[in-house]
Amino acid sequence: SAHAQAPRRGGRIRVAGATAAATDTLDPAKQSNQTDYSRGNMIYNSLTSLDGSLTPQPALAESFTTKDAKTWVFTLRKGVVFHDGKALSPADVVFSVMRHKDPATASKAKVLADQIESVKATGPNEVTMVLSAPNADLPVILGTYHFHIVKEGTTDFNAGIGTGPYKLKEFKPGIRSLVVRNEAYWKPGKPYLDEIEFVGIGDESARVNALLSGGMDLVGSVNPRSVERVKGTPGFGIFVTQSGQYSDLVMRKDVGPGANPDFVLGMKHLFDREQMKKTIALDYAVVANDQPIDPTNRFHFAGLPQRPFDPEKAKFHLQKAGVTGKVPVVASPAALYSVEIALMLQQTAQRVGLELDIKRMPADGYWSNHWLNSQVGFGNVNPRPSADVLLTQFFQSGAAWNESRWKSEKFDQLLLASRAETDLAKRKQMYADMQTMIHQDAGIGIPLFLASIDGHSSKLKGLSPIPLGGLMGYNFAENVWLES
Amino acid sequence: MGAPLTVEGLSICAGATTLVDNLSFSVQPGEVLALIGESGSGKTTTALALMGHARHGCSISAGRVRIGDTDVLALDARAQRALRGRTVAYIAQSAAASFNPSRTIMDQVVEPTVIHGLCKRAEAEAKAVQLFRELALPDPEGIGSRYPHQVSGGQLQRLMAAMALIADPDLVILDEPTTALDVTTQIEVLRAFRRVVRERRATAVYVSHDLAVVAQMADHILVLRNGGMRELNSTGQILAAPADDYTKSLLAAARPAPRASAAATDDGRELLLEVRQLSAGYGPVDAQGRPAKPILQDIDLKLHRGQAIGVIGESGSGKTTLARAVAGLLKPSSGSVLFHGRELKPTLQQRGREELRRIQIVFQMADTALNPSQTIERILARPLEFYKGLRGEPLQRRIRELLDLVKLPQTVAGRLPGGLSGGQKQRVNLARALAAEPDLILCDEVTSALDTVVGAAVLDLMAELRRELGVSYLFISHDLHTVRAVCDEIVVMQHGRKLAQVARADYDRGPHHPYYELLARSVPELRQGWLDEMDRVDHAKALAS
Amino acid sequence: MESSTSSPVLNAAAPTLPPAPAPRRNPLRWLAGFGPSGLLGLVVLLFWVLAAVFGPWLLSFSTAATGTSNVFAPISAAHWLGTDYLGRDMLALVITGARYTVGVALLATLLASGTGTTLALLAAASGRWTDATLSRCLDTLTAIPSKMFALIMVAGFGSSVPMLVVTAAIIYVPGAFRIARSLAVNINALDYVTVARTRGEGTLYIMLREILPNIVGPMLADLGLRFVYIVLLLASLSFLGLGIQPPAADWGSLVRENIGALAMGGASVIVPALAIASLTIAVNLVIDNLPGRAARERGTR
Amino acid sequence: MNRLILKLLAQRIALALLSLLAVSVIVFSITAVLPGDAAEEQLGQDATPQALAALRAQMGLDVPAPKRYAQWLLGMTKGDLGRSATTQMPVSELVASRLPNSLLLAAVTALFSVPIALALGIASAVWRGSWFDRAASTSAVAVVSVPEFLVATLAVLVFAVKLRWLPALSFVSDIDSLGQMLQAFAMPVLVLCCVIVAQMMRMTRAAVIDQLEAPYIEMVRLKGASPMRTVLAHALPNAVGPIANAVALSLSYLLGGVIIVETIFNYPGIAKLMVDGVSQRDMPLVQTCAMIFCGAYLILVTAADVCGIVANPRLRHR
């Protein structure tokens, strides 16, 4: 209905994420997938939180200020208590941030945390962070799941003590977790539900069937092919989050055919993006333009001319590149849709006389063994909280995950400058320049930005997209409520 | 009380071949009819048909079988079941194969009463014990709780009789009930059967190929050959004045005539085989090299070229074991075997091909000694190829010769062993051994499955080979008559030891070892009333002692 | 006429020659031996084998391309068996899949049964130690769950067709070995094998000539079921994402990929499933009805 | 108990220990040569050399493989299963939370499938060659040849989505009553039955037919016994050995082989734990799972052999 209903308190829901393994963890530093993030958001808070446009909003920090984007002062919210009754103090924040820098923690956010030089309690409710170089996006970074605030000195995270909207009642890794309403939650009126049971179901059709049989109220990662079924069943609906997630064709510029710029250009012209959008994603995607900043991002450069599907041009470039024989292309179910994209690419390539030899690798071991090591292969990049994080991690010359080993001094300088720039308009221009460079020169072909699709019972209300990923950017727990 | 049995025009066929052809006879209550004939002549097939049963692959194609007022072949399955075990009872050819190995004997013996709901279990058991006692079984109260493998073959045969008789059937069919037994046990069993038939006055059909046994048991004899009836007459008539030629030849061959050897007692001839202080057994060997289950103990034996030595003894006395030890199939625990004056290595692997060729063994069980998936031709060809390297036409010719030698038709060459009768298989076995042209053949019960006529032919063949080629034999048998007929010396074994050695010249001169005497005495003679005489003698002895 | 002049000896011998055992000579009679259900199985099997060999060649011009964007399309004139989750023609996929399912599974089955039987013959015909060692080793292999083993193998060596064949074969060798050994040991104890030994025959002869012919019957029956299991193993490997490489897909993968169509009763999932069932049933029908098999089994009893 | 069985058990236990050792060596060495290790798998896309080194140290992967194996073995002999490399939780805890579920599922499945398989197998042996026999054998092959994920999905579509009789997932944590238990287990058990019934049925049929062709059966028939009695009282007791073996082999599948059923019904069993273990390269976990499967297999096979001995008086009485 058009006009918003008032949220109802009470009720219990069952939610299924897309993965379940014994490695499920409650340690913010170790979280690695949808279910971990969702669970983390149930029991923890960060200093900031990201809204529907990925703009940082105050959360545990009442406010944050900076003059030079290098020294940041955070004022903590008063009266926030952990689930065990202990009040939130600056020491907790210091601990929660600093532990990422300790190699022994083996944090997944270590690279991000390393730019923070120091974190200090500078008052009873104040924390000051000093960066090694200016970064205007620090509040965005601190709003992501790895930077959840935990109690000082925590070593065993299985108790799940945080300040979040729900308290942990049961946690069985790989099986399920059960959370109940945190009555002392600092956001007035929230959360709405009494209890959430959260499980991971690895198999997509099992997940959808669980939803349609009434066993689940919300399930993540629905295949576009199941959408019609869900929509067609009375009492169920789907919830689409268009985000910056993409699977990309990586052509390494240091070795293999990708070393020849014409090969790269030829391949980029071989993507029949509209067709891929229709048959692979069944329209649950937007066409991308070989650059990684998606339209939901405030820095997306819409003015960049769309690269068309042009077999003639492709043929021209490929012939110029003089590639002969079969070109092996590595794909894997680990990189969403990469096998399907590869198959379509194989067909279009055949039409221009190029033989692609698709090598499908099993999902496990793909990231460590094939991704980054294959000369031509597929990667998959999840939505990042900010354009800066994305570009720094994947396109900076020295970046560990610079998939195509594309090196550009000019790009690196622009990146550093834009990071320190606090003027939004100037920053936008810088990002536009960088997107153009990637579009032209990087060994990356990005055909589509994918949408995440969730299925839910129509009784479940309060869902709105946050382009960090499905399930409201994994933060559905404190926002949804049940219609009576 | 017995019921009269009438058979009219009975024909049984398997596919296109006729196994039993137009048979008619009848038996009066309280009488015994014997079915005799060579192996494979259709005796068992006929006997089974009397119960309305045909083996897998066979069918009763024509005829009528009446027991009392019932037309057996016209009954439906349920009525036939009601008849079997109740009105007609069957004592199978092989008792050992007819008991369920996993149920107690008592369970199986009283089963007919259970199936037909004749009486309470306790009553049935009491009756069974009574039968056990009548059949002279040891420990009549306790034997029922044993399992089939815990009693001997002769006992099992009697237990099967008890199983057949427990429902007081009108007609009893006994199918070669004593072939598996040695003579001493056979006498016991025959006595038991006869007592039962006489006392219960049941009608009986007795199937056998042994005329001497039949003479003791039957009132009438029916002679079968190739499924057809040759002669039917009273026992006395048949023994005294057989009408049919085949019957005559059966009778003529019934007592094997001695086959003289070229040099029966020529001590000057080369010593072929010498067994010295041989001990052997089965099971794992202990530190001293003694096997867990010792069988043979300190056997000494000398065999000259061209000589035949008979080995007799009751079942389980170690006759086959001796042959296996000589052949190298069983490693002796002590002692040695010398062949041509040279010591033979204890195991097969250590012996050379030529040594192996010179000693051939003919196995006791003809069924298992032939590979069911090779044709007779292949079976005979292999040793010829292997030892002689024969190929092509010479090979074929030699195979034909071998078949002729053992009196088998050429047509069997293309058949598989499954299509041969027991006697035929036995002869193929012998032919295979001959193919190797050995110096010594270890014959393990080669004639036990044969009727007298064919058996005699085989014995003749062996004698001829011995005369002409100087082949020697170790002739294992439990049939004293046969052994006496072909062998120059007889070794008597009991419990794995050599009890006595009797030379041909001394066969009829006594006194010998008492066990040998007992064996000699227990061989049935081909005349009516022999068993009664034995009864009287034994009775008198029992009184005297 | 010539023969009468050549040699009287030969002539004399000729009539006594045994008649040749001729039931196998006439192919039509041999076929008739299958009986109706066996023939049905044979026809289906032949169909799939032909499809595997010639199918891709017949179809190559028409259907290889994805073309349409119509996913999970129902059966139509353009797509006889509908389309799959990417809008590809199911007929083409099933026909190309035949090559993998029939080929890989058949190869792996033969490899497994062959190796198992050979090892079993070796174990039975040679001494106690070989037997004990082989039995224990293969027992150990059975103790590792098949899917775990497949997972480890594929994770370690990638999933190529030879790899899949070898993996499936290794997984099913112990089972075949177990059955063949129990049969072979019984045969080995029979007198005719002993006869061959006393003749001085080598282990190889005993394995191949004396024992093998007497265990082929039951081993064939076992092979039928083993084939089914290997087809299923391939399918479940593709469930775990470890199967045949795309764009090729074995039938199991086709079922798996298109399982989403099941709710709508789509042909794309039912057709490959039916293909699997028809193939495995056909193989078992053929084996169960092999001419002479029943007779041979009775003969060995 | 009889001495023979005791001796067999002693022998089997000694062999089992050897087998377990062999399996552990095999599994360890295969997993050791697999590309990637637990740290790489866990970091996935986030792997940088520093992070890898740190995580490896945390997981104890910096110790050389043979030494790690020795440590694991030593711990094992003391009853310590070690810690999972990826979660740092004691393996015993991980396993203990799932093993009972797996055993329960296996037990319930066995409870249904074994009697069904035996009944069908015996019936087709008795009516050998009849239409019933043909139909049963063919449909058994047909049923096993449908991939189990198809059967499972179909069952879910029909019983959970369309009819709403049963839950689509098996939530074992919520079982309070027998009714709920039946609901939770109905579909997994159904699917597993489809998988294992055929093999047991075929083996039972073969074993019973084997006995029905034995000569003593002819004698039983000649005693006038009905077909039912012939099979149940005579053929079956003699076929117990091979049947028990077939059952044992099929049941051993129920622990390690049910990964697909566990995935589709989200059943928290040990097979999924193992698959996760392999894909995460979590050595101690994989090892422990392998030991459990191997142990279960050996126990089942030994039990089958004991059954065979108990049923066979020739072996039972000395």
Ligand SMILES: Nc1ncnc2c1ncn2[C@@H]1O[C@H](COP(=O)(O)OP(=O)(O)OP(=O)(O)O)[C@@H](O)[C@H]1O
């Ligand atoms: N199932 C069968 N199918 C076809 N032929 C058979 C079958 N069983 C037996 N025969 C054949 O029937 C014939 C008669 O067999 P039967 O068992 O009645 O002989 P028998 O006189 O009892 O011989 P024996 O003294 O060896 O017991 C034999 O030639 C045999 O080969």
Ligand SMILES: Nc1ncnc2c1ncn2[C@@H]1O[C@H](COP(=O)(O)OP(=O)(O)OP(=O)(O)O)[C@@H](O)[C@H]1O
């Ligand atoms: N493989 C074996 N293992 C253990 N014991 C055996 C073995 N073979 C035979 N025996 C036993 O050895 C003893 C002698 O057996 P053997 O076969 O030599 O007897 P036999 O004199 O040939 O008897 P028959 O006249 O019944 O053939 C018997 O008690 C038998 O049970």
Ligand SMILES: [Mg+2]
């Ligand atoms: Mg007979």
Ligand SMILES: [Mg+2]
């Ligand atoms: Mg003997």
